[in-house]
Amino acid sequence: MRTLVLIFIVLCSALTPAVAAAQDPAALRREIEQLQRQLQSVTERLQRLESQPPPPGTPAPPGAGPGVAAPPGEPPGTTGLGEPPSAMDLARPRQPFSLYQQRGSGHLLFDIGIAGDFVGNITQRNVARAGGGTFAGQENRFFPREVELSLFGQIDPYASAVVRIEAGEEAPGQETGVHLAEAYLTLLTLPFGTQARLGQMRNRFGWSNEVHEHDLPWVDRPNVMRNFLGGEGLQEKGVELTLVPDLPFYIEALAGIFNGDNETAFGRGTLQHPLATGRLRTFLELGDEHAIQLGMSVASGQTGDRNRSTILGWEWRYKYRPDGWLHPLITLTGEALYSLRKADVGVDLDGDGSIDQVDKRQRNHWGWYTGLEVQPFRRWAGGVRYDWSQYPINPGWEWAIEPYVSFWPSEFLRFRLAYKHTDRSPQTRDAFNLNDSSARKVDELLFQASFILGAHPAHPF
């Protein structure tokens, strides 16, 4: 009880100056004078606008242009210069689409965009039989990998939201599946430089995990990311909190709590044993032309068989953009992952071929990739990516090299052609040796066509 009283007293003392200021007659007088000045200024401005002849050749803006937009603070639906809303107008339920109609064409309450991403690949027959290609089960096919409908915008003055619905062919002959890829809201007005994101999202773990398939600078996700986080990457349901402290240099700290549904890396899928994530990201500008982003991530949770799994990640991204260029000339990107994981391993104690007991063994494996892209022309870019990766539990490793060329007829359409050579070590087993075939050496010709219809948010660095 005493605590409550103390809290009350402290809060009262904190708020007292504001209340006192509001009640101070001098302050009120100042405020009235201020309002009078504002009114005078608006009147002068209106008179000036009315007296100003339109420039020659000026087409009349259709309907209510930005010039008659409602000033901040006015209720939605009023035009600022038109009649104030009647009591009936105010009483009527305010549906988003009736607001849209009142605002006129060209104003959407949220943005809508569609991104389409089609890929094709040609590889050896034995690789197709073994299911060991980059797009396992989809070897020697052309298919829609991801067609994504995005809706994004402000919910209210305090929060924004993103909803992404995806469709794509997952296996030949199957109907194209539609699923919710992302749906999250971001609380924008939290104090002390913080923000919270809640819902289902691509986790901000490393640089490439957050990037959607059609926005990647390569046809496919890097091998290390697919091996350790699965083909779709880390997509989880939960909460992320970011902090950007008020410092002279940029640093973003992130912490998150998720279900841990990702079956490749975690899979426990409960908040009783959640997946915890963290990331630190910083950015350095070396003059106007050179920029480096560095980051470090961690994700720790439990696997489906209740073993601890922790993945550490490091990322780097460098861009050289000569002054006045519309695009970077050189981009260098890389990430490394280190997985510390307990795994259940069957042990044959008496040598009879049957498993007598299951031991928990520590598996610490890792991998990395780095990619270089050169874009000498606005519409053309070429690059190469090198991958080296172990597997999270199984022995063996693989390396791959992937040169590619990209062509953009416009900002919204892109074609990409790539060749990828993958070489797997002899210890590699299971998934790459199906149907009496081997996919130890894989050569693939990859093709990608991507387009954007409608709105698409700007890409971060």
Added chain:
Amino acid sequence: MRRTLVMVTAVLGLLSLSLTGAHADRKLRVVATIPDLKSLTEAVGGDLVEVDTLTRGTQNFHEAEVRPSMMLKLRRADALIENGLELDTWADVAVTGANNPGIIRGSPGRIEISRGIQLLEVPTTRVDRSMGDVHPLGNPHFSLDPGLAPIITQNIVDGLSRLAPDNRPAFEKNRQAFLQKLDGEMERWTKQMEPVRGGKVVVYHPDFIYFLTRFGLVQVGMLEDRPGIPPSPQHLVQIIRQMKAEQVKVILVEPWNDLKLAERVAAEAGGGAKALVMANSVGAVKGADNYIAAIDYNVKTLAQVLK
């Protein structure tokens, strides 16, 4: 436990006290999306504001890359001044990454200066991307028209005064002084441009329509096939033919566009036609260090080449 609770509450209380009236004893930290707005805000804000910009004059503002350095500037900003009309929508991504609730869309610190501007090139038909990177709300490059500076600066004064109401008289005084100076320059510029009124120009990208309209010049063509779409050879042939037929003497080029291509087109068109890099913004060319200097550069250049 109780003691901890009391301590936490006391600290929060003191923090809220320290944040009350945080603007009162220091300059407003203002960030503008483009250099023109930085220069105009400096003119209006004077000593009462510190102004930074997210882009440089030599950049294409449509395609600015969102860098964390932008987020760093925005993290500490009291106000973000944006052009609007989809020229600088990328600022939303930078604002979201800055974790600064004071400048998110709809907050008092978000100042859009297109309010009250009579827009040009507002599409009157259905708009889609087959027309290129067209702006459905109208051409957003209005800041190049010095005749619109009174409205732009009024929007800036109104926006800054929302954050620092006590400073409104000072902002208004600075604005009047700036407009008075601009009026003097405007008179001179109008005289300079009078002999070339009706002169025909070709532009690389439709950045200059407000400036050209203000001084009575006519834009007869564009090097880009459609806005934002690089020119095809067929389109260039057509433009060269048009320049010859209409005796166009100049192609206006932004510093970020392909000057060599424009020079080749000008050479093909003959008749002494030139391709010139213009100050499509403050800082786009040498000497265009502020708003008046940028407009002055454009006026001088065109008055000379078109005479």
